[in-house]
Amino acid sequence: MNINDQLLAALGLYGLPVLSSLIFFTSLGIPLPATFALVVAGSFVELGDMNLWWVVALGAVAAIIGDQAAYAIGRWGGHRLSQRFTRWFGGAKQLDRAENTVNRWGWAGIFFSRWLVTPLSPWVNYTSGITGYPYHRFLLWDVSGEVLWVILYVLAGMQFSDRVQALMETLGSLAWVEIGLIAAAIFGWLLFKNLRNSRK
Numbered sequence: 001m002n003i004n005d006q007l008l009a010a011l012g013l014y015g016l017p018v019l020s021s022l023i024f025f026t027s028l029g030i031p032l033p034a035t036f037a038l039v040v041a042g043s044f045v046e047l048g049d050m051n052l053w054w055v056v057a058l059g060a061v062a063a064i065i066g067d068q069a070a071y072a073i074g075r076w077g078g079h080r081l082s083q084r085f086t087r088w089f090g091g092a093k094q095l096d097r098a099e100n101t102v103n104r105w106g107w108a109g110i111f112f113s114r115w116l117v118t119p120l121s122p123w124v125n126y127t128s129g130i131t132g133y134p135y136h137r138f139l140l141w142d143v144s145g146e147v148l149w150v151i152l153y154v155l156a157g158m159q160f161s162d163r164v165q166a167l168m169e170t171l172g173s174l175a176w177v178e179i180g181l182i183a184a185a186i187f188g189w190l191l192f193k194n195l196r197n198s199r200k
Contacts, residue, residue, distance in 0.1 A: 007033060011040055016054060020062035027066025029122035034063075035153055042157020052154070059150040060143075063114075067125045067142050074129025106133070107141045114145025115152060 010018045019041050026034035038059060044050040110128060113121045128138050 007037055008040055011037065011044065012049075015044075015050060016058050019055065020058045023059055023062040024066040027063050027122055027125065028070050029126070035118060038150060038153035039157035039160075042154035042159075043161035044157075045154065046158040046161035052158075055154055056147075056150055059154070060147045063146040063150065064143055067121075067146065068139070070122055070125030071129040071135070071138060074126040075132070075135075076129075107137060110138060110141040111145045114142065115149035118149065 007018075007022070019037050022032050022037050023034045026032045038055075041050055041055045041059070045052045045055055110124055110133075113124045125142075
């Protein structure tokens with residue numbers, strides 16, 4: 001049984017506590033399949049086993065709290081503590097890339113790393129703190145991006161609830177940019193569909 005199968009079983013048994021815990025620890029940089037968990041949760045919502053609003057609310061809150069914790073580690077622990085943390089869990093190269101992203105792109109690096117460039121997201125959290133990026137701006141773009149991330153992948157899971165495993169196997173073979181673009185396309189299509197239906 002691979003990790004995705006184990007996650008599917010755990011989500012089926014324990015539901016929201018597993019989902020929120022997994023998202024929180026992923027936000028700290030621990031390599032766990034949080035995106036897959038959101039897609040699976042979306043399929044459970046479509047099947048009536050989970051409540052949409054609870055999934056979106058707790059998923060977003062868990063991600064945001066994890067991001068703030070990583071920002072705080074970077075801000076008050078500094079570069080040395082963050083490097084030690086990455087040695088434990090991996091991600092030294094991602095931390096360097098994230099620091100360049102924050103220095104170069106600022107708010108856009110924070111916002112787009114939440115939902116489009118998700119593997120870079122935890123390291124952007126640390127480096128935002130390390131570089132002293134203004135907290136109120138970090139919080140604004142973090143909240144905006146994380147809410148969008150949760151909604152995108154939950155909706156994807158709802159839309160493809162009968163093909164979740166096949167969907168994730170396909171997504172797993174693509175680059176992270178392509179994954180983000182697919183999610184954005186799904187979100188745009190659903191939005192267009194809802195607007196068109198509301199006009200009828």
